[in-house]
Amino acid sequence: MNTDVLALVAQSTSTTLPTPVVVLLVVVAVVQITLQVTALVVLARTPRERVLMGLRWPWVLIILLVSTVGIGAIVFLAVGRKPAPVDEEAPAVGRDEAVRTVVDELYRDKP
Numbered sequence: 001m002n003t004d005v006l007a008l009v010a011q012s013t014s015t016t017l018p019t020p021v022v023v024l025l026v027v028v029a030v031v032q033i034t035l036q037v038t039a040l041v042v043l044a045r046t047p048r049e050r051v052l053m054g055l056r057w058p059w060v061l062i063i064l065l066v067s068t069v070g071i072g073a074i075v076f077l078a079v080g081r082k083p084a085p086v087d088e089e090a091p092a093v094g095r096d097e098a099v100r101t102v103v104d105e106l107y108r109d110k111p
Contacts, residue, residue, distance in 0.1 A: 039063045039073035043080070050082045 017025075043051070043059050051059065059076050066072030 035073040
């Protein structure tokens with residue numbers, strides 16, 4: 001889809017638009033493709049229970065079809081995921097001893 005747009009832009013702009021405009025269009029296209037790929041990878045790696053609405057296919061459609069400079073991808077990355085749960089009950093095993101060891105190594109009196 002985006003490669004067709006790039007080809008069309010390159011073909012139609014080669015004679016009518018100034019070079020800075022063509023460069024800007026290419027930069028915008030690269031940013032859009034990067035955002036879409038990033039959002040799709042994040043979506044694929046996000047566990048189903050953390051995806052808003054619980055389904056991935058609506059987000060794939062939003063990411064790919066709402067593509068005005070990556071707006072669909074930005075919407076997914078901003079609000080499409082629930083925060084990861086924090087396990088507050090898990091104790092830091094051996095952490096106190098590790099901290100004491102580091103403090104002793106750093107601040108003990110050296111001859």
